[in-house]
Amino acid sequence: MxxxxxxxxxxxxxxxxxxxxxxxxxxxxxxxxxxxxxxxxxxxxxxxxxxxxxxxxxxxxxxxxxxxxxxxESEVVGSLIDLELGVRGISLMRIEPEMVLAKTKIARGHYLFAQANSLAVAIIDAEVVLTGSARVRFKRPVYVGEEVIAKGVVKMQKGRNFLVSVYSRVEADTVFKGQYVVSVQDESMPREAMHA
Amino acid sequence: MxxxxxxxxxxxxxxxxxxxxxxxxxxxxxxxxxxxxxxxxxxxxxxxxxxxxxxxxxxxxxxxxxxxxxxxESEVVGSLIDLELGVRGISLMRIEPEMVLAKTKIARGHYLFAQANSLAVAIIDAEVVLTGSARVRFKRPVYVGEEVIAKGVVKMQKGRNFLVSVYSRVEADTVFKGQYVVSVQDESMPREAMHA
DNA sequence: CTGGTAATAAGAGGAGGTTTTAATTAAAGG
DNA sequence: CCTTTAATTAAAACCTCCTCTTATTACCAG
Missing domain, CATH: 1.10.10.10 (Winged helix-like DNA-binding domain superfamily/Winged helix DNA-binding domain)
Known part of the structure; x- marks a missing residue:
């Protein structure tokens, strides 16, 4: 032994x-x-x-x-710390060890995407809101232990589609930017809908 | 009692x-x-x-x-079922109950994003690869139990940046499209880098 | 009344501990 | 060489949650 x-x-x-x-x-x-x-x-x-x-x-x-x-069960990634329905919202997410790449200790992008995405969805005041499309940009890596603050603002509305702009920061640094087009769904859930 | x-x-x-x-x-x-x-x-x-x-x-x-x-510990979301380094790859992901919104049973978008993102990163043949930016579009919702097949192809290379295009299907339906710009990092990890 | 189907009880034993009290061993200091 | 001390090992009782086996009791239906 x-x-x-x-x-x-x-x-x-x-x-x-x-x-x-x-x-x-x-x-x-x-x-x-x-x-x-x-x-x-x-x-x-x-x-x-x-x-x-x-x-x-x-x-x-x-x-x-x-x-x-x-x-x-958490439908929202990160925690909503401020929310003005239909207008804007702020979400906070701490980078935990399981969110990072082993080699570099850099958070995997989809966590930042997810935080911003669920913020965008949360801001919209409707039962079912799905993401249609998004443009995202990762400005700098985020490391374990850092706290990411995402601010989302509704920029535009066209019918049932909303354009939500999200900026994420770690302290003073912008680490992520994203434009999300999200849409409110009917109760009658059409199959050609979009995404959550 | x-x-x-x-x-x-x-x-x-x-x-x-x-x-x-x-x-x-x-x-x-x-x-x-x-x-x-x-x-x-x-x-x-x-x-x-x-x-x-x-x-x-x-x-x-x-x-x-x-x-x-x-x-x-899974650095890759979904499982790689085919991979030609630097050229193309295919990844499979089954939508599990914990990936969906309780109300609608629709997969949350960031799982599709993550699958495509990690595929894009996996295709690139380098030690450290981070995502710089992405444009994604969710074409139709994906439900519990469905199997998503993502195909990624390198479209372009400019220096250390690669453009990878990913299409995800459930059977015949395209459910997701994404363009990812990913970049190979130095060993000497510059801080103004990009994202994983 | 007599079966079969619960339900309950009683007793022995095991795994993986806890706690307490005591004995052994090895090295170290005077 | 003898004594002290730290580290280890042992032994005896007790605990919790079980298992497995062998009764005993309560009922309800034929």
Missing amino acids: AGKGLTKLQRQEALMQELKINPFRTDQELARKFGVSVQTIRLDRLSLGIPELRKRMHSVATQAYEKVRSLA | AGKGLTKLQRQEALMQELKINPFRTDQELARKFGVSVQTIRLDRLSLGIPELRKRMHSVATQAYEKVRSLA
Whole structure:
């Protein structure tokens, strides 16, 4: 097995690391892996404040459950922090680790697109609003941890189509610009409609 | 307490329903909820083939873990089913329930955008490729369960910028068109770069 | 009354722990 | 060499949520 002949400190660090990667391990497995007794592992967990397998599973399960839920159920990407229906709106989105490319830590463009798109849709005051087309420009990369503030303004209305202009900034930098054409749908959902 | 005076069948259905909504319930809680003994709940689970709490937790935990993981780690939205580096590529994406608007079951536009965007980026043969700008058009809504096939072709190259054109279809219908300008980045990552 | 179908109960055992108390071992200091 | 200390291991009791098996009881229908 790996990692024999470690100091206590090294073992404890390795233990934390191991449980971060794979939280579903019993003390027994860990004991075997580190070549120490089960009790030692328990002492380590105790001094590191790491709960038992079942509690770890429970928290992973509920958290991940929530996360998948919220990913699934949030219709809006980013959080609306200001909204004047039919006129303008502001949305805030924090770049989380899962939004970035591993190599560069740069946010993938579609998150910025999504934030702006859902802002544009949210501003329009109707039951069903779909995106028809968009022109977007990415001005500079956005990195993990940065907060993107998107401001959207309705520029024009032609019948059931609206032109919404969105500017996204990180502090003083403009990072994204987009023009979205969105349209209000009938209740009777025609199939030749447009997109959400 | 809810649900006393139910028949066995009704109770078992209610039980399944309950565990679908909240898988983290002990037999005891369930017994109290349905006003029967713990053993009855166990018999019900047995006959319904529902595993015990710990196994339910374990499966939810690992599945959700995988899901969050894969959401985080898949750099590509959709799966590349054909790729000729620097020339063209094809990507397939199935519309899953979590991709659609609850009300209309129409896929949110940014998924189509993301599929096309990551296809465009994947076609370009370089370490780091970021999206500079895009023009997209949503031709018709896409619904849950539909499979979107995106075809991307490099139309032009000017220095380190590429114009990639992407058409997405569901069977015979064109559902999406996009023109992406993507650019290859230096290893020395200049800050005034563009977007992923 | 007598079956069959619930439902409940009772007992033993296992997995994966917790807590507490005690014993062993190894290295280190005087 | 002897003693102290830190690190480790062990042992005994108890906990929660189960499983699996073997009764016992309650009813409703034929």
